[in-house]
Amino acid sequence: MPFDTHNHTQFSFDADMQLEEARNKAAQQGLNLILTEHYDLNERQEDGSPVTFPIEDYFSTYAPYRGDHLLLGIELGLDDRDSYIKRNREIAEHHPFDMVIGSVHNIRDYDICSDESRNFLSKPDFFAHYLIYAEHTIHKNPYIDTFAHIDYPCRYLSYSDNVLRYGDFPVLIDNFLYALIHRDICLEINLRLLDQEAFRSGFSGIARRYQELGGKYVTIGGDNHTPETIGEKYKLGRDLARACGLQPVYFKNRKRVIDD
Numbered sequence: 001m002p003f004d005t006h007n008h009t010q011f012s013f014d015a016d017m018q019l020e021e022a023r024n025k026a027a028q029q030g031l032n033l034i035l036t037e038h039y040d041l042n043e044r045q046e047d048g049s050p051v052t053f054p055i056e057d058y059f060s061t062y063a064p065y066r067g068d069h070l071l072l073g074i075e076l077g078l079d080d081r082d083s084y085i086k087r088n089r090e091i092a093e094h095h096p097f098d099m100v101i102g103s104v105h106n107i108r109d110y111d112i113c114s115d116e117s118r119n120f121l122s123k124p125d126f127f128a129h130y131l132i133y134a135e136h137t138i139h140k141n142p143y144i145d146t147f148a149h150i151d152y153p154c155r156y157l158s159y160s161d162n163v164l165r166y167g168d169f170p171v172l173i174d175n176f177l178y179a180l181i182h183r184d185i186c187l188e189i190n191l192r193l194l195d196q197e198a199f200r201s202g203f204s205g206i207a208r209r210y211q212e213l214g215g216k217y218v219t220i221g222g223d224n225h226t227p228e229t230i231g232e233k234y235k236l237g238r239d240l241a242r243a244c245g246l247q248p249v250y251f252k253n254r255k256r257v258i259d260d
């Protein structure tokens with residue numbers, strides 16, 4: 001069974017999915033799961049504390065279920081500042097994760113999904129800033145296995161058209177993709193927006209270019225926070241990978257495995 005490589009359970013600050021319900025839904029859908037709980041040192045919760053989870057508890061709670069159908073990973077919020085890089089790298093390397101996802105949810109202290117950030121800049125300015133930062137954080141955090149949702153801001157911005165298109169930022173997107181390829185980091189096909197034709201088409205253009213530049217591997221992630229969404233759009237991700245000539249993979253013990 002193929003893997004959905006991006007799932008949040010009760011260990012993530014913004015999810016309360018129970019493992020049992022996640023496993024049941026995944027089994028029904030014919031999927032295996034990698035759990036990837038949020039760890040964002042540069043993101044603040046309502047009480048001002050950073051977004052973390054008790055990693056030892058996570059491993060001990062889920063150890064009995066870890067195996068061929070369930071792997072244990074983490075989604076690290078990336079930052080380009082040295083103190084964050086050092087701590088994130090330690091988290092990734094000093095715990096026995098199967099897979100480490102790297103994400104940009106914040107541009108330093110600027111929260112991409114918060115109200116204040118919307119329409120703060122024009123769309124071209126926002127994406128130029130975001131894409132340069134994403135490329136930069138990859139070079140600075142080369143230990144990650146896959147880079148999640150390059151189209152993350154598209155979910156939250158409030159321009160009249162939030163689609164990120166290759167043709168609008170060819171040089172910046174090429175630089176971002178070269179950073180992934182050069183560091184042997186996968187591009188994630190995040191399923192959140194894939195059921196909307198405009199976003200699917202925008203992301204396809206980026207995935208196709210990744211393949212043209214020499215990228216081979218993708219991870220497919222539902223970014224599920226509830227059991228209901230597990231499997232819902234998975235086929236769209238597989239179809240997109242096939243159409244772009246890209247190979248789905250997952251990670252076990254931090255090693256890339258072909259996911260046929």
Ligand SMILES: [Zn+2]
Binds near residue numbers: 075103105148149
């Ligand atoms: Zn994320």
Ligand SMILES: [Zn+2]
Binds near residue numbers: 006223
């Ligand atoms: Zn996520």
